[in-house]
Amino acid sequence: MTEVVIAGIGQTEVGEHWSIGLRELAFAAIQDAVKDSGGLKPQALFVGNMLAPNLSNQAHLGALIADYAGLTGIEAVTVEAAGASGGAALRQGYLALASGMVDVALVLGVEKFSDKIGPNVDEALATTSDSDFEAVQGMTTTAQAALLMRRYMHENHVPANGFAGFALTAHANGAGNPCAMFRKAIKPETYAKAEMVSDPINMFDMAPNADGAAALVLTRRELFPSNWQNPLVKIAGSASASDTLALHDRKDMLFFDTAEISAQKALKQAGLTLNEIDFFEYDDVFSIYAALQLEAVGFAIKGQGWRLAADGEIGLKGKIPCATMGGMKARGFAGGAAGVYQAVEAATQLRGQARANQIVGAKAGLIQSLGGPASTAVSHILQKLD
Amino acid sequence: MTEVVIAGIGQTEVGEHWSIGLRELAFAAIQDAVKDSGGLKPQALFVGNMLAPNLSNQAHLGALIADYAGLTGIEAVTVEAAGASGGAALRQGYLALASGMVDVALVLGVEKFSDKIGPNVDEALATTSDSDFEAVQGMTTTAQAALLMRRYMHENHVPANGFAGFALTAHANGAGNPCAMFRKAIKPETYAKAEMVSDPINMFDMAPNADGAAALVLTRRELFPSNWQNPLVKIAGSASASDTLALHDRKDMLFFDTAEISAQKALKQAGLTLNEIDFFEYDDVFSIYAALQLEAVGFAIKGQGWRLAADGEIGLKGKIPCATMGGMKARGFAGGAAGVYQAVEAATQLRGQARANQIVGAKAGLIQSLGGPASTAVSHILQKLD
Numbered sequence: 001m002t003e004v005v006i007a008g009i010g011q012t013e014v015g016e017h018w019s020i021g022l023r024e025l026a027f028a029a030i031q032d033a034v035k036d037s038g039g040l041k042p043q044a045l046f047v048g049n050m051l052a053p054n055l056s057n058q059a060h061l062g063a064l065i066a067d068y069a070g071l072t073g074i075e076a077v078t079v080e081a082a083g084a085s086g087g088a089a090l091r092q093g094y095l096a097l098a099s100g101m102v103d104v105a106l107v108l109g110v111e112k113f114s115d116k117i118g119p120n121v122d123e124a125l126a127t128t129s130d131s132d133f134e135a136v137q138g139m140t141t142t143a144q145a146a147l148l149m150r151r152y153m154h155e156n157h158v159p160a161n162g163f164a165g166f167a168l169t170a171h172a173n174g175a176g177n178p179c180a181m182f183r184k185a186i187k188p189e190t191y192a193k194a195e196m197v198s199d200p201i202n203m204f205d206m207a208p209n210a211d212g213a214a215a216l217v218l219t220r221r222e223l224f225p226s227n228w229q230n231p232l233v234k235i236a237g238s239a240s241a242s243d244t245l246a247l248h249d250r251k252d253m254l255f256f257d258t259a260e261i262s263a264q265k266a267l268k269q270a271g272l273t274l275n276e277i278d279f280f281e282y283d284d285v286f287s288i289y290a291a292l293q294l295e296a297v298g299f300a301i302k303g304q305g306w307r308l309a310a311d312g313e314i315g316l317k318g319k320i321p322c323a324t325m326g327g328m329k330a331r332g333f334a335g336g337a338a339g340v341y342q343a344v345e346a347a348t349q350l351r352g353q354a355r356a357n358q359i360v361g362a363k364a365g366l367i368q369s370l371g372g373p374a375s376t377a378v379s380h381i382l383q384k385l386d
Numbered sequence: 387m388t389e390v391v392i393a394g395i396g397q398t399e400v401g402e403h404w405s406i407g408l409r410e411l412a413f414a415a416i417q418d419a420v421k422d423s424g425g426l427k428p429q430a431l432f433v434g435n436m437l438a439p440n441l442s443n444q445a446h447l448g449a450l451i452a453d454y455a456g457l458t459g460i461e462a463v464t465v466e467a468a469g470a471s472g473g474a475a476l477r478q479g480y481l482a483l484a485s486g487m488v489d490v491a492l493v494l495g496v497e498k499f500s501d502k503i504g505p506n507v508d509e510a511l512a513t514t515s516d517s518d519f520e521a522v523q524g525m526t527t528t529a530q531a532a533l534l535m536r537r538y539m540h541e542n543h544v545p546a547n548g549f550a551g552f553a554l555t556a557h558a559n560g561a562g563n564p565c566a567m568f569r570k571a572i573k574p575e576t577y578a579k580a581e582m583v584s585d586p587i588n589m590f591d592m593a594p595n596a597d598g599a600a601a602l603v604l605t606r607r608e609l610f611p612s613n614w615q616n617p618l619v620k621i622a623g624s625a626s627a628s629d630t631l632a633l634h635d636r637k638d639m640l641f642f643d644t645a646e647i648s649a650q651k652a653l654k655q656a657g658l659t660l661n662e663i664d665f666f667e668y669d670d671v672f673s674i675y676a677a678l679q680l681e682a683v684g685f686a687i688k689g690q691g692w693r694l695a696a697d698g699e700i701g702l703k704g705k706i707p708c709a710t711m712g713g714m715k716a717r718g719f720a721g722g723a724a725g726v727y728q729a730v731e732a733a734t735q736l737r738g739q740a741r742a743n744q745i746v747g748a749k750a751g752l753i754q755s756l757g758g759p760a761s762t763a764v765s766h767i768l769q770k771l772d
Contacts, residue, residue, distance in 0.1 A: 051445070053437070053440055053510075057513050058518075059514045060466070060467060060468040060513075060515070060758060062762060064761075066628045067631065067635070071628075072628065073629070073647060075626040075628065076626075077474045077626070078466040078467065079463055080447075080464040081463050092463070095482050098486070101484060123443075127443050128445045130450065131444040132407060238487075240430075240461040241460070242448060242460060244458060245450050249453070375450075376448060
């Protein structure tokens, strides 16, 4: 089997980039990633984007961004799977490399929420849920997550502030990430006093929508110079799974089937067990998603994922460090870029370049990108090459 | 090298499907394709769609359609490259098969223009062109094509009605396609009297936006039973290229670089010369595009593509039959489904199942799907397996 490696990584700060457009944002991340790869020449571009046709009136991002990045002529396409668009773009890039038809691929995630504001953003986000049966009833993605969280709390007897650990961990780790939107640890009382957005989801139980771009240069191991300056990181496992968009169509809405299926497939491909995973970049766009992912992947039994966070076990020195560079919560949720940020951050950990946030001795990490309430889940296992 | 084959094809009629939604339309084509494949079980779904986030307020089509089609759980993703979305989805499906990680893939193209009407459709289409530098000036995709056509006519001394051959051929062939939107041949005087849409583009120089879905089941040759009822069709070549979205950024706007690059790559992979291509499914969403594709691919010299049509050489018995089942013009332009319709029609020809429209002895066909004025071009060569 071909070994696909991450040869270059790049990212912009996550935040509100009012003064630059989608293509400039994309270019900044691409430029960094190509430079970091030692100047490899991409033959293909896979763009993960979620909402640009709505937020920026711009579709056809593949050709647009390839051209703007000085790569006119190369193969280029947009890949969309709601919030999992970044993970899905990585998956397509991986498949292209694995096919042997592409030698160097660029995987880009980019999103620009600040091109629109207020209700327009909620409307755009609602296109990622079931338009005919949920969105049309006024169900926003936040309201949907609130229903999930309320049910979870009821069934599992979670106390008020039981989810605080997710936000506390994310913000503590965000403090060490120069690209994070929020770089300040928060206190338990800050969480406890936070205003409600959609009860029981408070300001700290959801990630802020933000602008950002992240990029990866992928190649095959045999094509890469052996004297390269950075440790090489291999994509050891790659898998994706889908589920219903609407929650009412699920047998058990409190179990994320796709998170389980895709993680198990990726682990099997990598030949690793869960015990050999040193950190987990989950998709904490809502803290309830993070809890459900910990359970579906197998780090906690059903109904007990929240306890890992409450007990401090997801911190940098915990049993299973999560959101090691701040996660969606503190780094910011840059839509279709989110899954690519996860990969950039995981590669940073595996290269041993995470500074204050370094997981000592990290050899393998699992990243998981969700579209909606795990209607899509894309899992990748990144592994340090010796 | 792995041989990727088309094991099943399915399509709906192209037209205005007011009474059914996007997911129902998609399901109809999927059902036909899976049945035609003898009931193969898809492990992955690649959805080519162009405008559903705008026209139908629905993104995240991969998971949505997988679920509606009874395939909940499989890998599923949306692929977008404007009008080339269908071709791009086929390319991603091909790469997945070629990687060896997927054994059976479903490639779906689907579009539902009738979810919105009038100016909303033009606005949605404008998102596929350069929003910041062209669309914002009021440039629609039709206006852009009209500028191209006017310049082409001026430089190459094309007489009034010089493009009639494209529409006449398309409508003549549409008459033999039970899924075509227009199934009636037209006369030269009908073309000559047609109303202008955007001078010099008249009603017959552009394809009608329409609803439709088309699907393919792909697998690898060795996985397919040798006693299968239909002749197997192989994907012998697959390539994609990108160019600027805005016409003003091109060195020569009257040459479609991407059409040349992607066709040459696909031919090289297939080990075929242009002489061995028995028919060409171009992207005649505007007749000027068809003329420029004939030139870029090499069937005509620069400036003379229109003459092939005028001289009857693109007819079913001409030198290079084009739009053999009616093309975008008469079959109808179903957006992100268009490129998949091309593949379904080419497979029909190569299986020898095209009835009145059959190209006798057809062994290989080139299909080319464009996004914008060839800002993206995706080329595939389909070949009959002996």
